[in-house]
Each structure stands twice: as structure tokens, then as C-alpha cells.
Amino acid sequence: MKLQKEVLKKVGLFASGVLFGTAGIKVLSSDDAKKVYTHSTAAVLRAKTCVMKVASTVQENAEDILAGAKQINEDRELAAEEAAVEDAEEVTAEETAAEEAAE
Known part of the structure; x- marks a missing residue:
């Protein structure tokens, strides 16, 4: 009896x-x-286009930066x-002035 219930349960499942x-x-x-799939795919394609525009703008800004x-x-x-x-010209001028003063 118990075996039949298990078999019937498995067959029912x-x-x-x-x-x-x-x-x-x-x-x-x-x-x-199919309409749902088509509209979903169209939405994904629109999102992709939007993301690509943003990525392009970010890339242009990065190049400018x-x-x-x-x-x-x-x-x-x-x-x-x-x-x-x-600085080198000043040092040279000071050395020249110092040499002229020493003479």
C-alpha cells in the first residue's frame, strides 16, 4: 500500500x-x-546606445584632461x-662683479 502511494506520487509529479x-x-x-521579447530587446538596444554615448563623452573628456x-x-x-x-646668469653676474671689485 505504501509502495503504491510512493509510485503514484512520483507518477503524479x-x-x-x-x-x-x-x-x-x-x-x-x-x-x-514574442511581443514581450521584441520590446525587451528593443529596450536593451536603446540602453546600449545611451551607454555608448556616455562612454564616448567620458573618453573625449579624458583625452582633453x-x-x-x-x-x-x-x-x-x-x-x-x-x-x-x-639663477645661472645672476651667479655669473655676481662673480663678474666680485672679480672687477677685486681688481
């Missing part, structure tokens, strides 16, 4: 699975489901070189 599986396939392949940073560094190096030349 199998039959239920087949029934839900068959119904699920019909639901998933229906025209309404990099170019600006390079220019700042070049300006600083040039200013440092000019300061070094001015």
Missing part, C-alpha cells in the same frame, strides 16, 4: 512536470510572448628651465 513543461513551451512561444595635464607639465618644465637660466 512526473505528469505535472510534463503538463507544466508543455504549457510553458506554448506560453513562451505565443505571439504575446590628459592634453591639459601634459601642457601644464610642459609649462612647469619650461618655467623651471627659465628660472635655472636666470
